[in-house]
Amino acid sequence: MAARRTNGRGRRNGPGETRVQVRTRIRRQLAKQWRKVRNRRRDFHHKTARALVNTCDVIALEKLNVAGMTRRPAPKPDPDKAGAFLPNVATGKAGLNKSILDAGWAQFAAILTAKAESAGRRVVSVNPAGTSIECHQCGRECTRPRQETVICPAHGKMDADVNGARNIAARAGLGSGQAFAA
Numbered sequence: 001m002a003a004r005r006t007n008g009r010g011r012r013n014g015p016g017e018t019r020v021q022v023r024t025r026i027r028r029q030l031a032k033q034w035r036k037v038r039n040r041r042r043d044f045h046h047k048t049a050r051a052l053v054n055t056c057d058v059i060a061l062e063k064l065n066v067a068g069m070t071r072r073p074a075p076k077p078d079p080d081k082a083g084a085f086l087p088n089v090a091t092g093k094a095g096l097n098k099s100i101l102d103a104g105w106a107q108f109a110a111i112l113t114a115k116a117e118s119a120g121r122r123v124v125s126v127n128p129a130g131t132s133i134e135c136h137q138c139g140r141e142c143t144r145p146r147q148e149t150v151i152c153p154a155h156g157k158m159d160a161d162v163n164g165a166r167n168i169a170a171r172a173g174l175g176s177g178q179a180f181a182a
């Protein structure tokens with residue numbers, strides 16, 4: 001019994017499989033799961049891009065911060081990507097999360113740009129610095145007590161995504177985006 005628990009390479013691990021076989025099987029199962037996640041994400045990107053291209057004449061995107069993918073994030077509130085969760089602390093983990101999110105964003109931006117161009121839509125890239133933390137009305141720096149909320153010292157509480165979208169629209173020369181806000 002003890003010999004079986006301390007099994008090494010080539011020895012049986014329970015009925016049928018060696019340790020190496022178990023490891024190989026688990027590695028393959030994991031690879032399959034990751035493939036599923038990637039496929040689901042790409043499918044979501046294609047559907048979202050199609051919906052945007054079908055309903056918008058001009059699409060403004062935050063320019064991907066390629067430099068930021070290899071550096072640790074600044075300790076200050078960051079040039080946020082839409083929908084990204086960025087801790088304000090500069091840790092290795094935050095850098096890793098950011099590069100994973102940026103890879104997803106890069107894929108979505110590429111898919112969206114390709115669809116938009118083939119449909120004759122205009123795509124505008126804007127500088128992402130501060131789009132989520134600046135007030136779209138006065139440009140002051142907001143606080144962000146929660147991911148979905150920003151608070152301007154002058155204009156109070158706003159939906160973080162709507163505020164960010166208005167900043168992006170303004171930088172793309174599309175006005176403040178007021179007409180599009182819900």
Ligand SMILES: [Zn+2]
Nearest residue numbers: 135138152155
């Ligand atoms: Zn304000």
